[in-house]
Amino acid sequence: MTTRALLLPALAAACLVAIVAACLIGSTPLPADRVLAALVGGADAGDRLVVWQIRLPRAIAAFLVGASLGISGAALQGLLRNPLAEPGVLGVSASASLAATFSLYYGLTAISPWALPVAAITGALAATALIALAAIRTQSVVTLILIGVGLSSFAGAAMSLLMNLAPNPFSLSDMINWMLGSVANRSFTEIGLTAPFFFAGGAILLATRRGLSALTLGEEAASGVGLNLRHQRIFTVLGAGLATGASVALGGAIGFVGIVAPHIVRPFVGYDPARSLMPSALLAGLILVVADIFVRVLPTTNELKLGVVAALIGAPAFAWIAMQRRAVHD
Template identity: 60%
Template sequence: MMLIRVNLVMAGMALLAVLAALAPANGWADIASLGQSGAEGELARILVLEIRLPRILAAFGVGAALGLAGAALQGLLRNPLADPGVLGVSGASALGAVIAVYFNLAALSVWAMPGLAIFMALGTTVLLYVLGASSVSTTRLILVGVGLSSLAGALMALLMNLAPNPFSLSDLINWLLGSVANRSWADIGFAAPFWVIGLVLVFMAGPGLRALSLGEEGASGLGANVPRIRLLVIIGSALLTGASVAIAGIIGFVGIVAPHVVRPFVRHDPGDLLLPSALLAGTVLVLADMAVRVLPFAMEMKLGVTAALIGAPAFIWIAARARGMGQ
């Protein structure tokens, strides 16, 4: 009953955020003009349905995917600081997308960028688990993630340093800063299948994550198929992260903060944590994107920068309060 109430509250918050973000500049005048005929109605249709709504849905989809991936990885690794960004998965995924852009592979196939982004995310997640991320201390796990992020960042910096012209360099930098501006229905349609498959895989692992909170031996004793749970979370998180990076670039910290906010309301159950974390993270990213649209700057602030400015202090607070940091 508690979980149902939490999910309803989160869903209501998400709906209100989407509605509030539809017309922050001109109130509801454009929305009210949708039903009108003529030039005014057509302009309103383009502004609301072809520009604002795809951007809002892209922000919500990216946030929800990262929040869901963060909650799933925290449950799998039994570590409260696990997250695609902190563990280097987002950085590696971004490296795959940068490789596709730099070598012009995206021009050869529309699947090149998301394919490489998802492949790199999957490979990094597998590498983390092979290195024993579920058994090492929080401090060591963060150090491994920092190392992977630094390596991915260095390789991306190398590619940008070798960019053939300033226009390519500008495109790479703007994309890496993270944004959902100018995203279209085609972009959402392209990422949506990966998000849906990742969501299904992660939710299939949900009951197993609850058993896995007792440890792998305890979960096996309860009849849980630990290798299957591991595979579902790894592939699902990689699909969610890779598709999000492919559509929006690097958006950090939302995947770690949202599960921590929700966790006390679901009694720290890793299976019940998944949906509320996704809804909250999507809502937060919609509100953050709405903020960057209305802030009075000469140039629009990038969503990834805003998310980092908000999420980094929250991450520091969470890390400082986490138990076992000195282990």
């Protein structure tokens, strides 16, 4: 009981510490007192530039991307009653990056700064809706994951096509950035453009989370206890689509965070999908902020992409979680 009560405050505090640490650590050595002074508006212009234009937005972007993937993963797992459901695995992230790349390729981003987030969110919503539709038709978890794999592969193939046709190396490198996933060089402007979608998606998921608990009983019994299944599906798809789309718009496709965070959180919240949303969001945000610090301090010639690191750690975790599952549930 006490661990449950402490879970959220502890995670929130850890996130705050990680974000401050992300501001302290970087390629330019900057003493802690100067960083802290810069954070509260003191110090000289150079320090303020490093902290406010480079490190802080990057840390906040990592947190937002992680948090939205964590909450979307937890909500989709609740809706589909399956611990392997996650925006990345189900092809939602890939579809969102495809749509984002598409808007880059055709120069829609030059027309309006909103084009890219809106494109990413449209891609995410379309993919989530497709998965949810498939989930109504098939009860099999395996089929659903396979549909996600198919969707991911298709989006990947379409991305390759766009890269194949890329007019110049600059757009090619832009596209690769989206595919690999990174929060490097993000500014508060980009965060501001995606923030409304993050918060709308998160708010929808949190407001409708109670139904996810009821779905533990299965769809039939859940409607028996008073759940409006149709509404629950629509709202969860909408919320997860908005949040995932916003995260792809800000950081590209970063996989597996949405699967790992809820998996760690679940035992602490009595395996209740509704109560796993907030802690999953915070933990996934924390994971990405910390992972991004590592990416920055690792002495590699080319900075590693956050999405690559996340997949290197997350994919084995995915396989491990899949192996833990008992055959009974399928």
